[in-house]
Amino acid sequence: MKDFDYIIFGGGCAGLSLAYELEIHKKLENKTLAIIEPRSEYKRDKTWSFWKIIPHNFEDCVKKSWENFSINILSQSKHLECNSFPYQTIDSGLFYEKINNKLKKNKKISFFKNINDINVNSSIIFNSVPELNDDKNKLWQHFCGVEIETKNNFFDESIFNLMDFDCDQRDSVHFFYTLPFEKNKALVETTWLSKINNESIKDYDIQIKNYIENQLNIKNYKIKYKEQGAIPLFYPSNIKEKNKINIGTAGGMTRLSTGYTFLNIQEHSKYIRENIDNIANTKTFEINKKYKFLDKIFLSVLKKNPEKMPNIFFKMFDGSANTVIKFLSNKSNIIEDFSIILKMPKWIFIKALFKK
Numbered sequence: 001m002k003d004f005d006y007i008i009f010g011g012g013c014a015g016l017s018l019a020y021e022l023e024i025h026k027k028l029e030n031k032t033l034a035i036i037e038p039r040s041e042y043k044r045d046k047t048w049s050f051w052k053i054i055p056h057n058f059e060d061c062v063k064k065s066w067e068n069f070s071i072n073i074l075s076q077s078k079h080l081e082c083n084s085f086p087y088q089t090i091d092s093g094l095f096y097e098k099i100n101n102k103l104k105k106n107k108k109i110s111f112f113k114n115i116n117d118i119n120v121n122s123s124i125i126f127n128s129v130p131e132l133n134d135d136k137n138k139l140w141q142h143f144c145g146v147e148i149e150t151k152n153n154f155f156d157e158s159i160f161n162l163m164d165f166d167c168d169q170r171d172s173v174h175f176f177y178t179l180p181f182e183k184n185k186a187l188v189e190t191t192w193l194s195k196i197n198n199e200s201i202k203d204y205d206i207q208i209k210n211y212i213e214n215q216l217n218i219k220n221y222k223i224k225y226k227e228q229g230a231i232p233l234f235y236p237s238n239i240k241e242k243n244k245i246n247i248g249t250a251g252g253m254t255r256l257s258t259g260y261t262f263l264n265i266q267e268h269s270k271y272i273r274e275n276i277d278n279i280a281n282t283k284t285f286e287i288n289k290k291y292k293f294l295d296k297i298f299l300s301v302l303k304k305n306p307e308k309m310p311n312i313f314f315k316m317f318d319g320s321a322n323t324v325i326k327f328l329s330n331k332s333n334i335i336e337d338f339s340i341i342l343k344m345p346k347w348i349f350i351k352a353l354f355k356k
Ligand SMILES: Cc1cc2nc3c(=O)[nH]c(=O)nc-3n(C[C@H](O)[C@H](O)[C@H](O)COP(=O)(O)OP(=O)(O)OC[C@H]3O[C@@H](n4cnc5c(N)ncnc54)[C@H](O)[C@@H]3O)c2cc1C
Pocket: 009, 010, 011, 012, 013, 014, 015, 036, 037, 038, 039, 045, 046, 047, 048, 049, 050, 115, 128, 129, 227, 228, 229, 230, 231, 247, 248, 249, 250, 259, 260, 261, 262, 263, 265
């Protein structure tokens, strides 16, 4: 069996982002790389969105970018601007195609379906396959979205809706998320923050149909694409070893209060590329500990007080949207952190702090 300098275990978002980052910065010129990925074909399966707070390699895969967004709770709506940090959506189909076309040109990069097909003993392994134990008490962000095309122009494509809490909460936290790509095309997603074993809230198709037809009042439309997923709002149990570096979800790149992971993966790829020559002895890259601490309290409040969350999210966006965006994107300073903390209901957060 063949030996490789580097192995990327899992050719999804993190694995391919890292391979691309290494390739375009010529870090693979004298090295061999094996990418292990079981899927038989790459096609669009996810819509990655984020506030563009740092540069990234995938501007040409951006499907749409917005400078305005809204948030709704029952009978109230807030309109916010994000022109300093536009909200971008990446089409995963374009992302996979761009990266695979580039990687296939390098003869030192090989693709395998199974790790047992190669020798792993002398390689540095970048692992993106998360170990998720089946703890029924843990919180997940789970969702289902459809891209619809309407017969008549309906959407204002200049503004997206980040969260619409004006919907059935069923003792959990539930909102709809709408990304209008064109006047007659949008992704409409039903999103839940809850334990994953609650089957009573997984009638996603009915929820989406009701929302489109009764809330948005669209009767004439076709479904063009569908995606479904679940993001763990806890850290997988993958352990760092000397020659094994965890990346992506497995590497703790998800911001637990929001599920945002894509830009953290890009920052991590850059960090690995900058330190690749001594990566086994380089400090592990992680999301700043202050966010881990604050997110833990936030999720503890969410678990105990789901009915309070629509108002808490709504209130968070009082004042400067830029401050909240920086906070949610791990780029806020201490003053900005405090301005967010001060908007939270004091007593339930203090209780959560002492009862963790
Ligand atoms: C539908 C969906 C939408 C999302 N939207 C957003 C978003 O808008 N913004 C955001 O920031 N984050 C989003 N996320 C979260 C996160 O960005 C994605 O989950 C992202 O794909 C994580 O990258 P990853 O490489 O860790 O995992 P993946 O992209 O899932 O890659 C893991 C890879 O490992 C492969 N694999 C699995 N088992 C094995 C095995 N045994 N051996 C080898 N390979 C294996 C899989 O086939 C997969 O290709 C979304 C997640 C989902 C599921």
